[in-house]
Amino acid sequence: MTHQLSDLSAEGLRALVAEQLERSRARTVQLTDAVDTDDLVRQHSKLMSPLVWDYAHIGNQEELWLVRDVGGREPVRQDIDELYDAFMHPRADRPTLPLLGPAETRAYVGEVRDKVLDVLDHVKFDHGRELVDNAFAFGMIVQHEQQHDETMLATHQLRAGVPVLDAPPPPPGRRxxxxxxxxxxxxxxxxxxxxxxxxxxxxxxxxxxxxxxFIDTAPVTNGDYLKFVLGGGYEDARWWSEAGWAQVQKASLVGPRFWDLVDGQWTRTRFGHSELLPLDEPVMHVCFYEAEAYAKWAGKRLPTEEEWEFAARFDPATGRTRRFPWGDESPGPQHANLGQRHLGPAPVGAYPAGASPLGVEQLIGDVWEWTSSDFRPYPGFRAFPYDEYSLVFFGTDYKVLRGGSFGTDEVVARGTFRNWDYPIRRQIFAGFRCARDAQPAELAAAEHSELV
Incomplete structure (x- = not known):
């Protein structure tokens, strides 16, 4: 994805949008075709919707914004709008709704897509309407589908049964x-x-x-985190905030989600496969409170959102703020682990080409990274095109995550992209890295070494 969309001709923009729509839909189909009808309609966790709800919701949002709003066309299925309104029905309640079945869902989203492609053929991108300028509404819907694809991937992680997803392993790490x-x-x-x-x-x-x-060169690994577990980290209130310690006790936390101790050895289960815990991979499926406690135990802290983005985007040599750690070029497979290309984080050191100018690695992809920041609006924020995307979530209830995971698509994983979730959430593909304040003596030593 290029940020120079305004440089494209109308036909070039149409071609790019069509390609992105096709790519996102291929992933949705892969995730839903991988399981049978029973798995599509079952709720695998009360934290998640049935896969068939996500699928129809993707189509409904596409219909609302692109068919009806941008295209000005007649509704396809206005009668189902309320069923697939995420604010009308909590996830835990969605299996009780009269949802479209798998076959009906596939037919519906297919009909919507046909109409969207017709709208795309006829829309004018240059008539000054903000929703359509640079194909914004189409880009928003592509990102919406990719975000739900990552949510559906998280649902796959929670489902029981034989493994149904497959992908090659990520590249090896390095010291x-x-x-x-x-x-x-x-x-x-x-x-x-x-x-x-x-x-x-x-x-x-x-x-x-x-x-x-100071910021960690890479995310905290399973091996690092295991030391915290074995050192009694979950049994010592000193490392935890009051809210975090309460969550440890309430949820009986003893380690990251999907870790198990089997015959004296730590294992990890991922998409139906159990294996010995890979010590060199970023730790994943930890909540904010666990990340915060580990950082305190290690004598550090979590970075603020500002520190994370500064490390990811600022180039001290030029004074420029880049799009990505490696520059302005869109992510390639050499830069980052994105887009479900692999079914898990890559070992630390696997993407030297993705490093920032200062040498911070794996900021994009692999695992979402918890920051210490609450989700707040930036100065001058303006809700667009609807309040329910961001505005209603601002406040102290949610913590910001940055960088994307192995399940995040490149169309979403900008250096500026902000994710947010409740601090107790562990089903998401989240890890973290630590930071700490620089002491005057360390700054003086660094300055001296530059002068020598």
């Missing part, structure tokens, strides 16, 4: 030169005002100053 990187601090442009398909909470670009700090 890192240093465990942490000194980030010199400074002022940078956080967020964006120019990325055409950026969503409202990423906007507008604004100047932010950060003090010098």
């Amino acid at each position: 890192l030169a240093a465990a942490e990187v000194l980030v010199p601090g400074g002022t940078f442009e956080m967020g964006t005002s120019i990325e055409p398909w950026a969503l409202d909470n990423e906007r507008p670009a604004h100047a932010v100053r950060v003090a010098p700090y």
Whole structure:
């Protein structure tokens, strides 16, 4: 995905949108065709919708925004709008609704897509309507489908039964030169005002100053986290916030979700496969409270959202804020583990080409990274095109995650993209890296080494 959409001709933009729509739908079909009818309609966890709900919801959102709004066409199935309104029905209640069955769902989303492609053939991108400029509404819907595809992938992780998904392993890792990187601090442009398909909470670009700090070169690994577990981390209230310790006791937490101790050995279950815990992979399926406790135990803390984005986007040599850690080029397979190309995080050190100018690695892809920041609007925020995407979630209930996971598509995984969730959530593909304040002596030593 290029951020220079405005440079494309109308036909070039149509071709790009058609390609992205096709790519997202192919992934949706893969995730839903992989299981039988019973699995499609079953609720595998009260935290998640039945897969068939996600599938029809994808089609309904596409109908609402592209067929009815952008296209001005007659509704396809106005009678089901309420069923697939995410704010009308909590996930736990959705299996009790009179949902479309799998065959009816496939027919519905197929009919909607046919109409969308016809709208795409006729829409004018240059008539000054913000929703259509640079094909924004189409980009929003592509991202919506890819986000639900990642949600459906998380549902696959929660389902019981024989494995149904397959993918090649990620590239091997390598030993890192240093465990942490000194980030010199400074002022940078956080967020964006120019990325055409950026969503409202990423906007507008604004100047932010950060003090010098250290940040881990890579996400915390299973091996690192296992030391916390074996060291009694879940039994010692010292490391936990009051809310975190309450959650440990309420949920009987003893380790990351999907970890098990079998015959004295730690294993991990992923998409139906159980295996010995891979020590060099980023830890995953930990909640915010677990990340926060580990960081305190390690003598560190979680980075703020501003520190995370500064490490990911700022180039100290030029003073520029990049689109991605490696530059402005869209992610390729050499840069990051994205798009369900592999079915799990890659070992630490697997993507040297994706490093930031300071040498921070795997900021994009592999695992979402918890930050210490609450989900707040940027200065000058404006809800667009509807309040329910971001506005209703702002506040202290949600913590921000950054960077994307192995299940996040490249059309979503911008350096500015903001994810958010409740601090107790563990079913998402989330890990973390630590940060710490830079001490005056460390800054002086770093400055001296640059002068020598």
